[in-house]
Amino acid sequence: MSEETSHLFPTYKRWDIVFQEANGSTVIDQHGNEYIDMMSGIGVVNLGHKHPNVLKAVEEQLQKGWHGSNFFQYEGQERVAQILTENSTGEYVFFVNSGTEANEAAIKLARKYRGKNKVVSFLQSFHGRTFGSMAATGQTKIHEGFGSMLSGFEHIPYNDVEAVKQAVDKDTAAIMLEVVQGEGGIYPGEERFFQAVQEMIEKTGALLIIDEIQTGLGRTGTFFAYEQTPLHPDIITTAKSxxxxxxxxxxxxxxxxKDAFGPGTHGSTFGGNPLAMAAAEATLTTMLAPGWLHEIKRKGESFLEECKKVFSSVPLVKDVRGKGLMIGIELKEEAAPYILALQEKGVLTIGAGPSVIRLLPPLTTEREVLQEAIHRIKEVLSS
Known part of the structure; x- marks a missing residue:
């Protein structure tokens, strides 16, 4: 549908592709064309499209009902919360509908508990588009046109130890960070940087919020990415997958x-609804099956190594970086034309900043399919 005949706000720069159906790591458009999905709905369908465990759980819940409101007790919420807390540093969970909402709630929780306003986050970070999460985001282009940002946020360079030591003090409510900056260009954090962050948390009493919305739930090879670091988060946000x-x-x-989020402090009409909890429980139990994450970790390490090997010989490529199945191919020019060219080759990718092609395949993608995707991407970048 053309922009002239659409009744949708032109908020997105949409491709000339109509999503018709999808299965596993394949997306099919309105003309029956098949694409290797190397974006998984922006890191969402980590188990692949239409995973049978999730599909079955959602279909069963649909027959029972899908909304009652949070005045009711939901058994599904308790089960999912138990899985999340048993596999993280936390003990309590609040359910929302999206990553932006999770970060918004995390900011409120940190400020409420600490009684302080200052939140330190990082340049090129991305935490969402509501006013709180947008203020935490360290990208000017996200702020433009919306007037004054919510006060109290300070953005400092990522991976800069001295900047952390200077910015974080006893008036800081929280440090908010991504273990791998996603939208900002796929920049993994360095060990010494994480050590400095943890030291300042312990020294000042500030809370540590780790945004695991894109990096979490197997994407980098462990349940949460912070497990591969010396960080001990007080608050973790998760969504997407x-x-x-x-x-x-x-x-x-x-x-x-716990007491900082007592009755009346926060809420969500749809957060933790039975349908969402059925999907979440099925997703998590699948991921936490014996050996599953170990295999994903091995696959991610192999895929990243192969990408570095193959693309290092392509003159257009400036750098290849990432962690697990979260990879950025930085080009020496704008990435957008190549993302469109890849669609002609039957590969779906997305950008991360102006010059980075971001690869976020479903974690269940077979190795042969990943190899075929690498082959097609090299063809496009070498032409």
Missing amino acids: LGNGIPTGAVIGKAFL
């Missing part, structure tokens, strides 16, 4: 934060 495409998100917090 939590429901494998059914909208849901969560804030996970340590036990001492």
